[in-house]
Amino acid sequence: MPATWSESVEKAPTGGGVGATSHASRSTYVPPHLRNRPPSASADPPPSATVSYAGTLAGNESQGQGGPAVGGFQSYGSRNDLSGGGLSRGGGGGGSGWNNRNGGWDRGREREANPFQNGVPEPEFAAQENLGINFDAYEDIPVETSGKDVPPPVNTFAEIDLGDALNMNIKRCKYVKPTPVQRHAIPISLAGRDLMACAQTGSGKTAAFCFPIISGILKSGQSAQRQPRMPRMAFPLALILSPTRELSIQIHEEARKFSYQTGVKVVVAYGGAPINQQLRELERGVDILVATPGRLVDLLERARVSLQNIRYLALDEADRMLDMGFEPQIRRIVQQMDMPPPGVRQTLLFSATFPKEIQRLAADFLSNYIFLAVGRVGSSTELILQRIEYVLETDKRSHLMDLLHAQRANGVQAKQALTLVFVETKKGADSLEHWLCINGFPATSIHGDRTQQEREYALRSFKSGKTPILVATDVAARGLDIPHVAHVINFDLPNDIDDYVHRIGRTGRAGKTGLATAFFNDSNASLAKSLADLMQESNQEVPAWLTRFAARSSFGGGRNRRGQGGGGRFGGRDFRKDSSYNRGGMDMYGGGNSGYNQSGGYGGGYGSAVTSAWD
Numbered sequence: 001m002p003a004t005w006s007e008s009v010e011k012a013p014t015g016g017g018v019g020a021t022s023h024a025s026r027s028t029y030v031p032p033h034l035r036n037r038p039p040s041a042s043a044d045p046p047p048s049a050t051v052s053y054a055g056t057l058a059g060n061e062s063q064g065q066g067g068p069a070v071g072g073f074q075s076y077g078s079r080n081d082l083s084g085g086g087l088s089r090g091g092g093g094g095g096s097g098w099n100n101r102n103g104g105w106d107r108g109r110e111r112e113a114n115p116f117q118n119g120v121p122e123p124e125f126a127a128q129e130n131l132g133i134n135f136d137a138y139e140d141i142p143v144e145t146s147g148k149d150v151p152p153p154v155n156t157f158a159e160i161d162l163g164d165a166l167n168m169n170i171k172r173c174k175y176v177k178p179t180p181v182q183r184h185a186i187p188i189s190l191a192g193r194d195l196m197a198c199a200q201t202g203s204g205k206t207a208a209f210c211f212p213i214i215s216g217i218l219k220s221g222q223s224a225q226r227q228p229r230m231p232r233m234a235f236p237l238a239l240i241l242s243p244t245r246e247l248s249i250q251i252h253e254e255a256r257k258f259s260y261q262t263g264v265k266v267v268v269a270y271g272g273a274p275i276n277q278q279l280r281e282l283e284r285g286v287d288i289l290v291a292t293p294g295r296l297v298d299l300l301e302r303a304r305v306s307l308q309n310i311r312y313l314a315l316d317e318a319d320r321m322l323d324m325g326f327e328p329q330i331r332r333i334v335q336q337m338d339m340p341p342p343g344v345r346q347t348l349l350f351s352a353t354f355p356k357e358i359q360r361l362a363a364d365f366l367s368n369y370i371f372l373a374v375g376r377v378g379s380s381t382e383l384i385l386q387r388i389e390y391v392l393e394t395d396k397r398s399h400l401m402d403l404l405h406a407q408r409a410n411g412v413q414a415k416q417a418l419t420l421v422f423v424e425t426k427k428g429a430d431s432l433e434h435w436l437c438i439n440g441f442p443a444t445s446i447h448g449d450r451t452q453q454e455r456e457y458a459l460r461s462f463k464s465g466k467t468p469i470l471v472a473t474d475v476a477a478r479g480l481d482i483p484h485v486a487h488v489i490n491f492d493l494p495n496d497i498d499d500y501v502h503r504i505g506r507t508g509r510a511g512k513t514g515l516a517t518a519f520f521n522d523s524n525a526s527l528a529k530s531l532a533d534l535m536q537e538s539n540q541e542v543p544a545w546l547t548r549f550a551a552r553s554s555f556g557g558g559r560n561r562r563g564q565g566g567g568g569r570f571g572g573r574d575f576r577k578d579s580s581y582n583r584g585g586m587d588m589y590g591g592g593n594s595g596y597n598q599s600g601g602y603g604g605g606y607g608s609a610v611t612s613a614w615d
């Protein structure tokens with residue numbers, strides 16, 4: 001089964017004809033002004049615009065799912081084991097053991113595409129990246145938890161009762177032991193507790209929320225239920241929301257690996273792709289729905305999804321999901337539809353950054369939750385070497401060229417050294433991509449003005465090394481896990497330090513090291529203080545000129561979600577511990593909602609409007 005829309009288009013027998021960029025096997029560059037054109041008889045770009053690159057990598061692009069199509073899978077067969085019944089919470093494992101959900105998949109097992117295959121036989125997965133994870137890099141990482149009765153962490157996956165099928169998939173993923181956030185978050189979630197978890201980029205948060213959800217569904221024996229009177233409506237048990245389409249696609253791919261041959265069915269729904277295919281998938285049954293908010297609202301309005309059976313709600317990049325751009329949609333989905341309230345469902349919020357204002361807002365969605373911070377809240381990992389260079393606006397391109405030439409001279413190339421370049425605007429991305437290509441550096445771009453098909457193609461072309469430079473807006477800033485991103489360049493710095501943290505976090509993942517370079521000039525003065533502070537906290541060398549900028553601009557304000565705060569951020573970062581938030585002596589650790597911000601609408605005055613790149 002093609003995992004994404006463009007895969008399905010590319011695999012369609014009609015072939016080609018969906019625009020020049022749809023040629024999966026060609027490393028052709030299409031200038032921005034020629035994109036989004038209707039198909040022509042010959043989709044080939046003009047020869048002058050063609051940049052051929054890294055012939056050695058040709059053919060590396062098509063990474064289909066390999067396995068047979070799932071199509072036609074209709075039901076879980078013998079899932080008459082709804083003994084769990086209701087929406088009971090809590091780990092509740094007891095001795096009852098694991099419900100056998102294999103019936104449906106057993107019968108249709110040959111139909112379940114192997115998510116591990118990716119076009120190569122399963123044993124070769126052993127050569128995957130995760131073997132190299134450097135756990136020493138996480139050895140002395142500070143961890144803080146707060147809340148009532150925090151379950152103790154575990155040291156190994158074996159200590160946790162996740163079930164055989166899931167354990168098998170963990171082995172298939174080559175996860176030898178849990179990362180720090182997994183060590184703490186998984187037992188908390190398995191105990192049925194709500195969780196707000198903050199852990200550094202690339203530290204394994206996806207598995208930290210997926211494992212307990214899959215395990216909980218398996219344990220309960222509940223399955224994707226159907227209402228005979230509403231056969232076309234899907235009733236997922238878990239909802240995972242993320243801010244971008246590409247991140248939803250990635251979470252879906254990960255969750256499918258984790259739930260392989262467990263009988264747990266994962267479906268993804270995101271904007272920009274034809275809704276009909278997603279509707280068909282949903283009709284076949286769904287346990288875990290991964291979605292972007294906009295598409296989910298559409299599905300809810302069409303009455304094709306009901307949230308009444310939701311037992312698990314996970315928000316990835318939760319601070320982003322609750323900031324001004326997404327908050328109304330999230331409230332609509334979570335509070336104004338038919339989803340069970342906090343205390344009935346279990347809610348898991350994850351991000352690498354959690355501004356206090358957002359924590360306060362998030363409390364509306366949680367019940368008696370545990371706050372977990374692994375590493376410094378919102379800090380960057382020390383695995384990333386950060387360099388800040390003063391570069392005038394007019395010199396940025398030549399400076400970038402120097403960096404890329406130096407990189408090439410060092411012999412690190414193509415797939416082994418991908419470079420991600422962040423810019424401020426969609427136009428700027430197109431223009432820089434074009435300029436790089438005509439200067440002999442194969443690049444592609446991802447931003448909100450590109451079609452979804454082009455976005456997915458660009459990402460695959462980048463991952464494969466065919467175009468080892470990706471010019472991106474913030475649409476690629478969060479969550480994307482792309483192996484071999486060796487260098488993140490902030491050609492234009494963001495206005496917000498948290499965005500910077502997420503952007504540079506595209507490198508230095510899963511214990512590996514990475515490099516992040518930023519071009520700074522006077523127009524970034526408002527970021528100087530938070531940037532200098534962040535670098536200091538991450539044991540980076542702060543240039544003297546930046547310290548001077550920071551001293552000068554510290555009065556200036558600027559858009560900074562972190563607020564005044566000051567001082568080290570580790571310790572007391574659960575906003576419930578901050579007396580200024582703890583109005584009226586309310587027991588913030590008590591059950592039920594916090595009572596803050598019930599009306600919604602955070603007015604903190606930060607954050608740019610959500611661009612069309614999102615969702």
Ligand SMILES: Nc1ncnc2c1ncn2[C@@H]1O[C@H](COP(=O)(O)OP(=O)(O)OP(=O)(O)O)[C@@H](O)[C@H]1O
Pocket residue numbers: 130133174175176177178179182199200201202203204205206207351352478479480481505506509510
């Ligand atoms: N226990 C583990 N052992 C080895 N590798 C792991 C383990 N857990 C996760 N990984 C790998 O670490 C990488 C980063 O994980 P993930 O994408 O979940 O990070 P994240 O914390 O969500 O990052 P971000 O904040 O950028 O979203 C992935 O490639 C994942 O497969």
